[in-house]
Amino acid sequence: MISLTVNGAQHELDVAPEMPLLWVLRDELGLTGPKFGCGVAQCGCCTVHVGNQAVRSCSVPVGSVAGQRITTIEALGSPDALHPLQQAWIDEQVPQCGYCQPGQLMAISGLLHKNPHPTSDDLAAAISNICRCGTYDRIRTAVARATSSAANQS
Template identity: 65%
Template sequence: MELLINGKTVSADVESEMPLLWVLRDVLNMTGTKFGCGIAACGACTVTVDGLAVRSCVVPASSVVGKKIRTIEALGTPEKIHPLQAAWIAEQVPQCGYCQSGMLMAAAALLEKNPKPTDADIDAAMTNICRCGTYQRVRAAIKRAAGIKV
């Protein structure tokens, strides 16, 4: 099947029901997206599909053919990091870092849809689980990236 990932069409010879997460990680060697729970509860595997945050561990690859998939690999570059990544650093969000790619992708989807989110908007959109408990820092980083006074 052909998938549009990070602006490029890629071919993957996989079963149609294979979860997108495993296509990304195991077939395409795009390991920025993480496996956490496998049941769409934690959010470590979050990517965007047509601008919406989705949990790739439960999304069959065949269901995203023809849609725009964006992974953490396309959020920024070492030379030009995304405003969210800069805010994550400034607010010292990461601790262990495992959940961060999914958190960043969920936050990017939020800001693309709602560039000036309220605390309630952030809380509703950010359902990812962080075992380190950096939720207040995540909220502050999203506000910083949105240009909202923290």
């Protein structure tokens, strides 16, 4: 049995330790926000947080994160209390098809734990998530909006 805390809930799971975390989240726990794209840690659409660290869950064996705190897009914010990035995504109408966006939000929110006010260069250096719809400009604008409004509140 593998013990995981996902979005604040404790789970004891009868799964093989080498099973990718993404499959556990989607197939065992029904959390379908993290998406499958490449399966080889290249595209980023499966990104979740382990602690405050963004990881590509398709390539993380669940046994390696046993006992750790996992957060998926489902718990980044809530309808009543959106994460500042989520509000900025709405304000800037970032998504097109939307498929990559959970991963984009989790990757960038992970970066904000380390760097609350990333420049465009910081984003380019730290975020390699792929968007086939090419929403990169709107993502940069939305991150600037979210981080400047956070700065205005602090």
